[in-house]
Amino acid sequence: MFLETKSFNIQITTRGKDVLLVVLWTAIISLIMIKAHIILFQGPLGWRIYNPPKLEFLDMLILTVMSVVATIVFSDIKPIVYGFASSLCLSFIIAVTYASLFIWYDMGMGRVAQSAYDWELAIYSGFWHMFFLMIPWVIGTSTIGLAMGILIRVWTKTS
Numbered sequence: 001m002f003l004e005t006k007s008f009n010i011q012i013t014t015r016g017k018d019v020l021l022v023v024l025w026t027a028i029i030s031l032i033m034i035k036a037h038i039i040l041f042q043g044p045l046g047w048r049i050y051n052p053p054k055l056e057f058l059d060m061l062i063l064t065v066m067s068v069v070a071t072i073v074f075s076d077i078k079p080i081v082y083g084f085a086s087s088l089c090l091s092f093i094i095a096v097t098y099a100s101l102f103i104w105y106d107m108g109m110g111r112v113a114q115s116a117y118d119w120e121l122a123i124y125s126g127f128w129h130m131f132f133l134m135i136p137w138v139i140g141t142s143t144i145g146l147a148m149g150i151l152i153r154v155w156t157k158t159s
Helices: 014-040 046-050 057-073 077-106 119-158
Strands: 002-004 009-011
Touching: 014 057, 014 077, 014 119, 057 077, 057 119, 077 119
Parallel strands: none
Antiparallel strands: 002 009
């Protein structure tokens, strides 16, 4: 794969393409999880603190299509498996970091902290908010897209 412009030429290797795809996949999953968290906390807080964020239909569609495209574009089965696992782990870490900082700064927990270790409660809360978003919704839709991409990949190689 070549990227050509007037001033320079860059050849992207197969490994570089796989790494770039994992980074893109991670960014999309992270942004979708962060968007779901932002939507949850718009408006009055009330009992929303105890509700986990949820994905909308368009978010699930984007995740499924991205998983199908990523599975088809990856070079081999090994980058598919490791790329899937690493992108989910990295996006979970990014989303938990965002949720923890959101709880600490935007929700004002940092202003009312009484102990030096109250930041642990913000991380704990951010972890569980993103955990309940990640396990049923993100992993489920990404796995469906991954399976569809593998089926399309096998079907196109045999015909």
